Amino acid sequence: MDFELSTRQSLLLAFFVVLVVGYLKNPSLPSRNRSPPGPKGYPFFGHVFDIPKNHQWLKFWEWNKIYGDIVYINVLGTPNLILGSLEAATDLLETRGNIYSDRPRAVMAGELVGWDRGLGYSPGPPSTRFRAFRRLFHTFIGPRALSSNSVKHAQELCRLRLLHRISKWSRSTDKLGSNLANIVRECTSSFILLLSYGYDTERRVEREIDEGELGIIKDPLDLVQIVEDAMLGFARASEPGAFWADNFPCLKYIPVWFPGASFHRVAAQMRTDLERLYDVPLNYVKQCMANGKYTPSFVSTYFEDMAPGYRGDAEVMTEAEDEELIKAAAASLYSGGAETTPSSMMSFILAMTLYPDVQQRAQEELDRVIGSSDRLPTWDDRDRLPYLEAIVKEVWRWGVSVPLGLAHVAREDDVYRGYTIKKGTVVWANIWSILHDPIMFPEPSTFSPDRYLGSDDHSKLASDAVMVAFGFGRRICPGLHLAESSLFSAIAGILTVFRIEKARDLHSDNFHAKFDHGRRSRRKYSAS
Numbered sequence: 472m473d474f475e476l477s478t479r480q481s482l483l484l485a486f487f488v489v490l491v492v493g494y495l496k497n498p499s500l501p502s503r504n505r506s507p508p509g510p511k512g513y514p515f516f517g518h519v520f521d522i523p524k525n526h527q528w529l530k531f532w533e534w535n536k537i538y539g540d541i542v543y544i545n546v547l548g549t550p551n552l553i554l555g556s557l558e559a560a561t562d563l564l565e566t567r568g569n570i571y572s573d574r575p576r577a578v579m580a581g582e583l584v585g586w587d588r589g590l591g592y593s594p595g596p597p598s599t600r601f602r603a604f605r606r607l608f609h610t611f612i613g614p615r616a617l618s619s620n621s622v623k624h625a626q627e628l629c630r631l632r633l634l635h636r637i638s639k640w641s642r643s644t645d646k647l648g649s650n651l652a653n654i655v656r657e658c659t660s661s662f663i664l665l666l667s668y669g670y671d672t673e674r675r676v677e678r679e680i681d682e683g684e685l686g687i688i689k690d691p692l693d694l695v696q697i698v699e700d701a702m703l704g705f706a707r708a709s710e711p712g713a714f715w716a717d718n719f720p721c722l723k724y725i726p727v728w729f730p731g732a733s734f735h736r737v738a739a740q741m742r743t744d745l746e747r748l749y750d751v752p753l754n755y756v757k758q759c760m761a762n763g764k765y766t767p768s769f770v771s772t773y774f775e776d777m778a779p780g781y782r783g784d785a786e787v788m789t790e791a792e793d794e795e796l797i798k799a800a801a802a803s804l805y806s807g808g809a810e811t812t813p814s815s816m817m818s819f820i821l822a823m824t825l826y827p828d829v830q831q832r833a834q835e836e837l838d839r840v841i842g843s844s845d846r847l848p849t850w851d852d853r854d855r856l857p858y859l860e861a862i863v864k865e866v867w868r869w870g871v872s873v874p875l876g877l878a879h880v881a882r883e884d885d886v887y888r889g890y891t892i893k894k895g896t897v898v899w900a901n902i903w904s905i906l907h908d909p910i911m912f913p914e915p916s917t918f919s920p921d922r923y924l925g926s927d928d929h930s931k932l933a934s935d936a937v938m939v940a941f942g943f944g945r946r947i948c949p950g951l952h953l954a955e956s957s958l959f960s961a962i963a964g965i966l967t968v969f970r971i972e973k974a975r976d977l978h979s980d981n982f983h984a985k986f987d988h989g990r991r992s993r994r995k996y997s998a999s
C-alpha cells in the first residue's frame with residue numbers, strides 16, 4: 472500500500488492536528504462566539520417584553536431553573552447575563568473582578584439627573600475617584616470607625632428615638648403599617664444626617680418663651696424632606712425600563728421642546744432636588760464650623776483632618792474638588808442606606824409576627840444577657856447574643872432588600888465555561904435566588920435562624936453565603952458594617968422593650984403588627 476500524501480493532503484492534516492491540539496489546550500476555542508443559553512427573544516426588541524415591571528428576580532429565577540445558572544437575554548440589543556448561582560456570581564464578579572467592576576451606563580439617573588457624581592454609578596478601579604470614595608467610606612463607616620464614640624452615640628440616640636416613636640405609634644388608634652414604615656424610614660434618615668453632617672433632626676433647646684423649659688426644635692432646615700425628595704427621584708430615575716433614554720442614549724440629545732421629551736423636565740426637577748441634597752446640609756456644616764459650634768461628623772472631620780488636598784491617589788485635589796467629593800460621598804450614603812435598612816427592619820417586624828417562637832427564644836437570650844439591668848443591649852454584646860445575630864443574618868436572607876443587587880458590566884470580552892461574554896454585557900447576580908437555594912438553605916421560605924447555629928460545615932457555609940446580600944467583589948456594599956450594627960442594635964432594642972404580635976385591623980380584614988409594652992414596662996429608657 473502506498474501511504475504517501477500529496478502536499479495538499481499534508482497541509483490539511485497539519486491544519487487538523489493544530490485544531491485538535493488547540494482544542495485540547497483550550498476547550499472554549501471552537502465555541503468562541505457561543506452565548507450562554509436563554510429564552511428565545513423577538514428580533515431587535517429581544518426580551519424586553521418578557522421582563523415584568525415588578526419582581527423581575529422571580530422571572531429571572533424561572534429562567535435560571537430552565538436554562539441553567541447563567542442565562543443570556545438581550546434587552547433592545549444590549550446583551551444581559553443573569554447569574555443564578557453562588558458559584559457563577561463569585562467566579563465572575565469576585566474572581567474576575569477586574570473585568571466586571573464597572574457599572575452600566577445610566578442615562579436618566581446618572582447623566583441627566585446627576586447621580587453619577589456619587590459612588591454607585593462611578594466606574595470601578597482603577598478610577599481615582601472610585602478609590603477616593605471607597606477609602607472615605609472605609610474611614611467613616613468601616614469596622615474600626617463603628618467602634619468610635621461619635622458613631623456609637625449617634626446610633627444610640629437614634630435607636631432610643633425609634634423605640635419612643637414606635638411606642639407612641641402603638642398607643643395611637645391609627646396603626647396603619649405604612650405609618651410604621653414611615654417612622655422607620657425617618658429614623659434611618661435622621662441617623663444618616665447625624666452621622667454625615669452632625670445635624671440633629673430633634674435638637675433639644677432651652678425655649679426662650681417658657682424660661683428654662685426644655686423644648687425640641689424639629690428639623691429647622693427641613694432636611695428630612697430634602698432627603699425624601701431626592702431619594703424619590705433616585706428611585707424613580709433608576710427604575711429599570713422607566714425611561715426610554717436609558718435604552719436609547721441618543722434621546723438624551725433631543726431638545727426639551729421636542730414631542731416626547733418631557734423626561735428632560737422630569738430630570739431637571741430631580742436634578743434640582745439632588746442639588747439641594749448636596750448643598751443645603753454641606754452649607755450648614757460650613758456655617759456651624761465657622762461659628763465654632765458643631766457636632767463632629769463625617770463632613771466636619773473631612774474638612775478638619777483631610778481636606779484640602781485629600782488624595783485619591785498621589786493627586787492633590789483643589790478645594791472645589793474636595794468639596795465635591797465629600798458632598799457626593801455623603802449623598803451616596805443616602806442612596807445606599809435610605810431604602811435598604813428600613814426594608815430590613817420591616818422584614819424583621821413581619822418575621823416576628825409570623826414566628827412567635829423565634830421571638831420568644833431571642834427574648835429569653837436577651838433576658839439572660841442583660842439580666843435585671845436597665846440598659847439596652849448593644850453591638851458590643853453580640854458575642855453573647857448568637858441567636859440574635861442569627862436573626863440578623865436570616866433577615867438579610869429571608870427579606871432580601873436588594874434582590875438583583877446593582878448591575879455590573881463587562882469591561883472587555885471574556886470567556887467563561889466556554890461561553891463568550893462580550894464587552895458591554897450587563898451582568899445581574901440574582902441575589903434573591905442565591906439566597907433561596909434549597910440546597911444551601913433548606914426550606915428557603917421559612918424564617919429559621921437555626922440554620923446558622925450548628926457546629927457543622929454546612930452552617931458555616933450558610934453563614935458565609937448569606938453575605939451575598941451585600942453584593943460582590945470590589946463593588947461590595949461599603950455600608951455593610953454600618954447596616955449590620957444598626958440592624959442588630961435596633962432589633963436588640965425592640966425585642967428588649969416590646970413583644971410583637973399579629974393583630975387584626977379594626978377597620979379592615981388586614982393584619983398589622985402590634986407592639987405590646989408588657990415586657991420590662993417599669994423601666995425607662997431615655998434619649999438625651
Ligand code: HEM
Nearest residue numbers: 590591804807808811873876877941942943946948950954
Ligand atoms: C440592608 C442593608 C443593605 C443591603 C442589603 C445593601 C446591599 C447592597 C448591594 C447588593 C450593593 C451592590 C453591590 C454590588 O454592586 O455588587 C450595595 C451597594 C452600595 N451600598 Fe449597600 N446595602 C445596605 C446598606 C447600605 C448602607 C447602610 C449604606 C450606606 C450608609 C450603603 C451604601 C452602599 C453604596 C454607596 C453602594 C455602592 C457601592 C459601589 O458602587 O461601589 N448600603 N449595597
